[in-house]
Amino acid sequence: MVIQAGAIQAGQAAMLADLERRCIDAGLKMTGPRRIILQVLREAGDHPSVETVHQRAKEFDSSISIATVYRTLNILDDMNLVRRHEFNDNYARFETNLDHHYHVIDVATGEVQEFQDRKLEASIERIAAALGYELVDYKLELHGRKKTG
Numbered sequence: 001m002v003i004q005a006g007a008i009q010a011g012q013a014a015m016l017a018d019l020e021r022r023c024i025d026a027g028l029k030m031t032g033p034r035r036i037i038l039q040v041l042r043e044a045g046d047h048p049s050v051e052t053v054h055q056r057a058k059e060f061d062s063s064i065s066i067a068t069v070y071r072t073l074n075i076l077d078d079m080n081l082v083r084r085h086e087f088n089d090n091y092a093r094f095e096t097n098l099d100h101h102y103h104v105i106d107v108a109t110g111e112v113q114e115f116q117d118r119k120l121e122a123s124i125e126r127i128a129a130a131l132g133y134e135l136v137d138y139k140l141e142l143h144g145r146k147k148t149g
């Protein structure tokens with residue numbers, strides 16, 4: 001996917017502005033590279049790695065270094081402005097979708113799909129309650145292979 005500067009649609013622009021505002025509220029200084037990295041993250045639907053974010057950011061500004069991307073993602077993660085996943089890989093992948101959702105990871109391609117399921121959440125909350133816990137957080141990842149035919 002090639003991202004063109006200035007080609008973001010109004011809805012995405014609003015979401016980007018919201019993310020930027022949350023970063024500023026959290027005390028993050030908004031430099032040019034950070035703005036670009038946020039835009040790349042906001043537009044990504046595929047939970048990109050540091051390397052992928054770097055490749056896309058360079059399309060806007062070729063001077064952005066992988067170290068800057070790495071540092072920025074770590075800061076955003078520390079501030080809970082992005083979510084970091086390990087999935088099945090040995091490297092971290094990032095997303096800005098902080099709404100509760102789950103992932104199905106294709107073991108063959110590494111492709112990640114998101115899903116939500118209220119009934120499943122209710123079941124998990126019920127299980128935690130039955131065990132005497134108030135649920136604070138949980139992780140759920142499905143790893144699968146696409147069915148053929």
Ligand SMILES: [Zn+2]
Pocket residue numbers: 047095097101102103114
């Ligand atoms: Zn996700």
